[in-house]
Amino acid sequence: MSDPTIKGLPPPPTKYDGSPFRIAIVHARWNDAIIKALLDGTVKKLKEQGVKEENIVIKSVPGSYELPFAAQKLIEAGKTQSSNAAPSMLASTTNLLSLIDNNPTAPASTTPQPAQSSTGGASTAPFNAIIAIGCLIKGSTMHFEYICDAVTHGLMKVQLDSGTPVVFGVLTALNDDQALERAGIGRKETKGHNHGEDWGLAAVELAAQTSDWQKGIL
Numbered sequence: 001m002s003d004p005t006i007k008g009l010p011p012p013p014t015k016y017d018g019s020p021f022r023i024a025i026v027h028a029r030w031n032d033a034i035i036k037a038l039l040d041g042t043v044k045k046l047k048e049q050g051v052k053e054e055n056i057v058i059k060s061v062p063g064s065y066e067l068p069f070a071a072q073k074l075i076e077a078g079k080t081q082s083s084n085a086a087p088s089m090l091a092s093t094t095n096l097l098s099l100i101d102n103n104p105t106a107p108a109s110t111t112p113q114p115a116q117s118s119t120g121g122a123s124t125a126p127f128n129a130i131i132a133i134g135c136l137i138k139g140s141t142m143h144f145e146y147i148c149d150a151v152t153h154g155l156m157k158v159q160l161d162s163g164t165p166v167v168f169g170v171l172t173a174l175n176d177d178q179a180l181e182r183a184g185i186g187r188k189e190t191k192g193h194n195h196g197e198d199w200g201l202a203a204v205e206l207a208a209q210t211s212d213w214q215k216g217i218l
């Protein structure tokens, strides 16, 4: 990380356990070499934090402009999948108490709770966090400015409207080298820093804190 303008995420005050969580990553395909490095860094850190591979869902969209819409639809899809899976619990012999409203262990149907799978397979719980990954590189027209603005505001709106954290994994670079160095694949010897790693950490931190706050734990 030789460029002093490239800063990584300062360590969180506590280490968060990602093992209960289900996380969706949606990434753009423009600038694919940079996206691939960012995606790899993100997944690596999610796993290091304990998120299970089967609870990481990865989807792609054409470009960054599509990220807010896709993030919103993924959040909805996670909730729909969770409620579709609920009737099968009636036939299950496990955890029937969780169906009683007042039971403190009962998962709410619409608010994301930690991912749970009685079978040990992939979770069908609502997503605890979304990570939106894109890379916008300034060209010679005004496209960059419009897309950066729309995506930034769009992703913020999605998380505030949905109550599901959406990590802003979008590089907005003035040239190729800036983007490469922020994906850890710079052309100089030092390579830079992979911000995807920060986004994986941020997702687990936000998922853990949101899960606590929804239960009134501060």
Ligand code: RBF
Pocket (backbone or CB within 6 Å): 028, 029, 030, 031, 062, 063, 064, 065, 066, 134, 135, 136, 137, 138, 139, 143, 144, 147
């Ligand atoms: N998408 C990106 O993710 N990164 C870019 O740097 C990028 N640059 C674009 C430049 C132009 C001139 C156009 C027309 C599109 C660009 N897009 C880029 C794609 C955009 O995010 C979106 O996918 C398309 O506009 C279709 O809605």
